[in-house]
Amino acid sequence: MSAQEEADHGVTSEPARVDDEPIRILDEDGTVLPGAEVPDLSADELLSMYEDVALARRFDQRAISLQRQGRIATYAPMTGQEGAQVATSYALEKRDWLFPTYREHAAKYVHGMRLESLLKPLRGHRDGYAIPDDVNVLPEYIPIATQLPQAVGMAWGNELQGRTDRAVLCHFGDGATSEGDFHEGLNFAGVFDVPAVFVCNNNQWAISVPRDRQTASETIAQKAQAYGIEGVRVDGLDPLAVYEVTREALKKAKNPTDDERRPTLIEAVQYRYGAHTTADDPSVYREDDEADAWRRKDPLDRLRNYLYSEGILDEEREADIDERIGAQIDDAIEAAENADADPDSIFEHVYDELPDRLREQRDELNALREKYGDDAFSEVLE
Amino acid sequence: MSSATAPAAETDADRLTLVEAVRDGLYAEMSADDRVVVLGEDVGKNGGVFRATDGLYEEFGGDRVVDTPLAESGIVGTAIGLALSGMRPVAEIQFMGFSYPAFDQLVSHAARFRSRSHGAYTVPMVVRMPYGGGIRAPEHHSESTETFFAHEPGLKVVSPSTPFDAKGLLTAAIRDPDPVVFLEPKLLYRAVREDVPTGSYEVPLSDAAIRREGSDVTVYTWGAMTRPTLIAADNVAEEYGVDAEVVDLRTLSPLDVETIVDSFEKTGRAVIVHEAPKSVGLGAEVAATVQEHALLYQEAPIKRVTGFDAPVPLHALEDYYLPQAVRIQDGILETVDF
Numbered sequence: 071m072s073a074q075e076e077a078d079h080g081v082t083s084e085p086a087r088v089d090d091e092p093i094r095i096l097d098e099d100g101t102v103l104p105g106a107e108v109p110d111l112s113a114d115e116l117l118s119m120y121e122d123v124a125l126a127r128r129f130d131q132r133a134i135s136l137q138r139q140g141r142i143a144t145y146a147p148m149t150g151q152e153g154a155q156v157a158t159s160y161a162l163e164k165r166d167w168l169f170p171t172y173r174e175h176a177a178k179y180v181h182g183m184r185l186e187s188l189l190k191p192l193r194g195h196r197d198g199y200a201i202p203d204d205v206n207v208l209p210e211y212i213p214i215a216t217q218l219p220q221a222v223g224m225a226w227g228n229e230l231q232g233r234t235d236r237a238v239l240c241h242f243g244d245g246a247t248s249e250g251d252f253h254e255g256l257n258f259a260g261v262f263d264v265p266a267v268f269v270c271n272n273n274q275w276a277i278s279v280p281r282d283r284q285t286a287s288e289t290i291a292q293k294a295q296a297y298g299i300e301g302v303r304v305d306g307l308d309p310l311a312v313y314e315v316t317r318e319a320l321k322k323a324k325n326p327t328d329d330e331r332r333p334t335l336i337e338a339v340q341y342r343y344g345a346h347t348t349a350d351d352p353s354v355y356r357e358d359d360e361a362d363a364w365r366r367k368d369p370l371d372r373l374r375n376y377l378y379s380e381g382i383l384d385e386e387r388e389a390d391i392d393e394r395i396g397a398q399i400d401d402a403i404e405a406a407e408n409a410d411a412d413p414d415s416i417f418e419h420v421y422d423e424l425p426d427r428l429r430e431q432r433d434e435l436n437a438l439r440e441k442y443g444d445d446a447f448s449e450v451l452e
Numbered sequence: 453m454s455s456a457t458a459p460a461a462e463t464d465a466d467r468l469t470l471v472e473a474v475r476d477g478l479y480a481e482m483s484a485d486d487r488v489v490v491l492g493e494d495v496g497k498n499g500g501v502f503r504a505t506d507g508l509y510e511e512f513g514g515d516r517v518v519d520t521p522l523a524e525s526g527i528v529g530t531a532i533g534l535a536l537s538g539m540r541p542v543a544e545i546q547f548m549g550f551s552y553p554a555f556d557q558l559v560s561h562a563a564r565f566r567s568r569s570h571g572a573y574t575v576p577m578v579v580r581m582p583y584g585g586g587i588r589a590p591e592h593h594s595e596s597t598e599t600f601f602a603h604e605p606g607l608k609v610v611s612p613s614t615p616f617d618a619k620g621l622l623t624a625a626i627r628d629p630d631p632v633v634f635l636e637p638k639l640l641y642r643a644v645r646e647d648v649p650t651g652s653y654e655v656p657l658s659d660a661a662i663r664r665e666g667s668d669v670t671v672y673t674w675g676a677m678t679r680p681t682l683i684a685a686d687n688v689a690e691e692y693g694v695d696a697e698v699v700d701l702r703t704l705s706p707l708d709v710e711t712i713v714d715s716f717e718k719t720g721r722a723v724i725v726h727e728a729p730k731s732v733g734l735g736a737e738v739a740a741t742v743q744e745h746a747l748l749y750q751e752a753p754i755k756r757v758t759g760f761d762a763p764v765p766l767h768a769l770e771d772y773y774l775p776q777a778v779r780i781q782d783g784i785l786e787t788v789d790f
């Protein structure tokens with residue numbers, strides 16, 4: 071390619087960077103590693119990050135137990151992954167966009183979604199997907215990897231419309247890296263050099279299929295190289311490292327230097343401690359002690375230990391935080407459980423304007439409800 | 453056409469659920485034919501998220517029960533290649549709602565290899581997918597989009613409603629020389645048990661089943677809706693003396709036109725029940741078929757009792773979306789009272 075052609079395509083021949091060893095700031099016990107630099111966060115910011123990780127952990131425990139009691143439907147737990155979720159969202163500015171999966175409860179919460187909206191779909195109410203006007207979060211993506219090309223499109227669209235102050239951050243799992251959409255998305259991201267950050271939450275498993283069954287490449291981060299973008303591996307159980315790496319990637323996305331490309335693929339190396347969902351039983355495919363080894367690097371413990379050693383957190387503050395979290399989650403559960411569903415809402419939001427056919431179908435349903443009563447509808451479906 | 457009940461089996465039988473019958477069918481064909489391989493997401497060690505392949509990995513090993521990377525287009529495309537090589541792949545798509553990445557492979561290639569190659573190459577493969585609603589599943593897990601596949605020439609589309617049929621139809625599908633999309637109604641996976649012969653047998657991919665004989669009206673349905681339809685038929689018989697015939701299509705493409713039309717000629721009235729949205733659903737095809745062949749027998753407008761032309765709601769409202777016995781019953785009475 072000639073220099074002119076390169077300029078026309080906005081492409082530089084700078085090789086993509088990949089580091090194999092995950093970036094880490096905190097040691098497993100929460101001490102700062104020699105030579106590592108702690109991100110520039112105030113004590114209040116650090117405390118609030120800790121509070122959100124703790125809230126995510128508690129939310130997860132409560133959700134699992136609600137599911138066991140039959141009070142919510144199938145739930146995708148995140149314990150072990152809260153640190154990465156919270157830290158990636160802390161790196162976002164409010165105007166940046168988040169493309170979450172079905173497991174990114176904490177990432178969504180930190181970027182502005184209410185806890186109660188996270189619970190409502192699990193109670194069967196689609197209105198939990200409603201996004202407040204000032205919150206830049208897409209509804210959770212359930213089909214795997216489909217969000218990547220869309221995230222690229224939004225990042226590109228923002229750029230084309232001159233909104234260069236915002237980037238897009240897109241979460242997905244290690245399993246997602248097998249789908250065509252992952253490759254198509256990253257390829258477009260590289261070709262159009264869009265302001266997007268791709269976060270692969272590599273929790274080692276896609277339901278029962280281990281990471282080494284998804285790909286024969288040594289790391290996921292190295293896949294970035296094939297698309298001419300930057301790849302970074304980070305310890306996903308180290309919230310400070312995840313925050314720093316994501317913040318840098320977002321900064322570069324919005325404002326690269328001459329030798330940098332905007333997009334980054336971050337591989338956050340972590341672990342799913344529990345089941346894939348509450349419908350899954352990991353004991354069928356995985357050894358118990360595998361989880362134990364990862365638990366020793368727990369993100370909540372690491373952050374807590376660090377904050378204690380810095381004198382930012384103490385027992386009194388921790389108790390306050392615990393109490394606040396408990397009350398917040400109780401309120402959210404109560405609100406979600408008190409929600410009602412109106413059968414008319416089945417027909418809402420399908421189109422901008424309700425077509426005649428749908429209006430007829432809605433009226434037909436209501437006539438039947440009138441005639442037979444609502445109980446008749448919950449009678450037989452087993 | 454075959455009768456409503458399973459023929460008295462000469463072999464032993466086990467009382468199986470529908471999902472166990474699927475597994476039993478896979479086991480039997482894998483034992484009988486080395487070319488049969490199972491591939492998909494979580495089908496190996498985990499035995500499938502619905503346990504449809506439970507124990508097969510232990511029995512046949514990882515070369516024949518293959519956990520693939522998470523990539524539907526990869527799974528179906530690879531299955532096509534396996535079939536071209538002479539294997540008999542049975543691919544699992546974990547949920548029908550996740551089959552769309554593979555749609556291109558299915559409709560552009562699996563469906564038309566025979567015609568594209570003038571019969572030189574064929575792809576004898578089965579793609580199994582759980583489908584349908586009623587189990588409080590998350591978004592994208594409850595749809596019933598059989599029309600997409602039935603609309604495609606070259607694909608056969610099958611949906612069993614009983615454990616006996618599940619094994620027999622799956623066996624026929626695996627042995628069929630053409631690609632078969634095998635749709636498993638997950639609402640029925642564990643709903644009932646019935647005798648399923650331990651040996652191999654086929655339920656032909658050409659025949660609808662008459663589940664209940666009747667003379668006043670024919671109700672056409674398939675998959676999970678067969679059960680509420682039979683309940684509704686019993687209700688109208690008991691409470692209103694209306695004698696409904698229930699036809700379970702079983703094979704959605706190609707349709708058993710003869711059974712469909714014969715029944716309509718007998719009753720002169722039709723209700724069609726499916727959980728998919730009404731517009732451009734298979735119900736329209738059944739209605740057009742009876743009108744083409746038996747217009748002069750028609751005594752009343754043909755009624756469709758279906759899901760609505762809206763996305764399947766999350767579970768709080770799912771019972772209002774899926775046709776319930778009460779809606780089916782109402783549809784039958786409206787047709788008979790016309």
Ligand SMILES: Cc1ncc(C[n+]2csc(CCOP(=O)(O)OP(=O)(O)O)c2C)c(N)n1
Nearest residue numbers: 212213214243244245246275276277493550
């Ligand atoms: C296209 C598609 N295929 C299959 C599924 C079913 N499924 C849901 S989650 C999952 C595993 C996902 O693993 P990974 O991408 O690593 O994310 P994780 O759940 O581990 O966070 C599968 C196979 C799906 N949701 N979408």
